Amino acid sequence: MPTADLIPVTVLTGFLGSGKTTLLNQLVHQPAMRDALVVINEFGDIGLDHRLMAEGDEHSVMEMSSGCLCCTIRGELSRSVQQALEGLDRGEGRPISRMMIETTGLADPAPILQTLMTDHWLAHRFRLDGVVCLVDAANGISTLNAHRESQRQATIADSLLITKADLVDEPRLTRLAERLTAKRLPVSEHADRQAEDWLGAGAYLQVSPLSGPSPTASIAPAPMLAPAGETPRSRYGEQIRSFCFSVETPIAPEVLEDWLDLVMSLLGDRMLRIKAIVNVAGRPQPLALHGVQHVFHPPVALPSKACPDGVSRFVFITSGVAPDAVTQLFDYFDR
Numbered sequence: 001m002p003t004a005d006l007i008p009v010t011v012l013t014g015f016l017g018s019g020k021t022t023l024l025n026q027l028v029h030q031p032a033m034r035d036a037l038v039v040i041n042e043f044g045d046i047g048l049d050h051r052l053m054a055e056g057d058e059h060s061v062m063e064m065s066s067g068c069l070c071c072t073i074r075g076e077l078s079r080s081v082q083q084a085l086e087g088l089d090r091g092e093g094r095p096i097s098r099m100m101i102e103t104t105g106l107a108d109p110a111p112i113l114q115t116l117m118t119d120h121w122l123a124h125r126f127r128l129d130g131v132v133c134l135v136d137a138a139n140g141i142s143t144l145n146a147h148r149e150s151q152r153q154a155t156i157a158d159s160l161l162i163t164k165a166d167l168v169d170e171p172r173l174t175r176l177a178e179r180l181t182a183k184r185l186p187v188s189e190h191a192d193r194q195a196e197d198w199l200g201a202g203a204y205l206q207v208s209p210l211s212g213p214s215p216t217a218s219i220a221p222a223p224m225l226a227p228a229g230e231t232p233r234s235r236y237g238e239q240i241r242s243f244c245f246s247v248e249t250p251i252a253p254e255v256l257e258d259w260l261d262l263v264m265s266l267l268g269d270r271m272l273r274i275k276a277i278v279n280v281a282g283r284p285q286p287l288a289l290h291g292v293q294h295v296f297h298p299p300v301a302l303p304s305k306a307c308p309d310g311v312s313r314f315v316f317i318t319s320g321v322a323p324d325a326v327t328q329l330f331d332y333f334d335r
């Protein structure tokens with residue numbers, strides 16, 4: 001097939017909580033995402049991101065949460081996409097014009113790119129359009145220092161976008177931008193592409209910031225290494241683990257608050273990510289909660305269909321923390 005007829009694929013990556021799903025939620029309403037197939041890969045047994053995605057008629061969302069696309073379920077990308085496209089061929093939707101893959105926050109994008117390029121079926125239908133990496137301004141520098149995965153994601157990206165610029169002051173944003181543009185390795189052939197190149201006509205630049213005065217910043221990418229003397233501490237697969245926790249009855253607001261406050265303060269740097277859809281007693285709508293390292297974002301009310309069975313679901317991604325340490329604390333407060 002001529003390259004021009006191949007379906008473009010964008011890989012959207014970025015460390016845990018950097019804002020990938022938030023961005024996708026806004027992008028799916030852009031004209032360039034009409035007829036897009038969105039593949040969401042999540043770290044953890046319970047995938048919550050598909051519930052957090054706004055629904056729309058013009059895009060399909062495929063969730064892959066049984067493992068990480070860069071390692072354990074690498075072979076499944078081809079099979080799952082084939083199934084999705086066969087469904088479309090049978091008239092169960094319109095043909096897709098683009099695919100977007102949201103990686104897990106801990107993914108190494110390189111094996112995913114390799115799969116796209118070397119899997120016979122995928123390589124004959126899709127072409128890589130680019131890798132976009134989100135870097136969270138609130139946690140960016142410490143994450144780059146501490147987590148090899150974050151460095152890999154930013155190094156491989158064609159475009160880097162800084163999210164949460166509204167949460168930091170200008171000097172902090174500048175330090176992060178300088179860190180990201182510090183050219184310590186040969187720059188990849190696409191490295192000078194600006195964010196507006198992907199998705200065609202600058203779709204991202206139309207995305208409004210979530211809150212606050214400063215828009216999400218986009219900068220040209222550049223590979224980087226940790227500064228001398230700062231060794232990445234974590235290695236995916238060794239210490240990092242995810243676990244899920246469900247609560248079947250509505251949770252009293254004070255129990256939720258006290259429990260999460262204590263969890264965050266006790267676990268400190270070892271708490272990488274909390275994601276939850278919570279049925280809070282006395283509230284008509286479920287709440288989405290997001291903790292990203294030491295930052296807890298304001299809760300957001302979701303439509304009732306995000307939690308149809310009334311069960312609250314929490315996903316914790318930690319470094320070296322036993323699940324019991326978290327769940328027993330809940331039992332302590334929920335007496």
Ligand SMILES: Nc1nc2c(ncn2[C@@H]2O[C@H](COP(=O)(O)OP(=O)(O)OP(=O)(O)O)[C@@H](O)[C@H]2O)c(=O)[nH]1
Binds near residue numbers: 167298
């Ligand atoms: N203030 C602010 N908050 C943001 C911005 N982008 C994302 N967030 C918040 O950051 C939190 C995490 O965002 P997600 O979109 O779930 O992040 P993610 O990268 O998909 O997370 P993982 O699936 O864990 O990798 C949510 O509470 C978002 O509302 C931003 O630009 N500004």
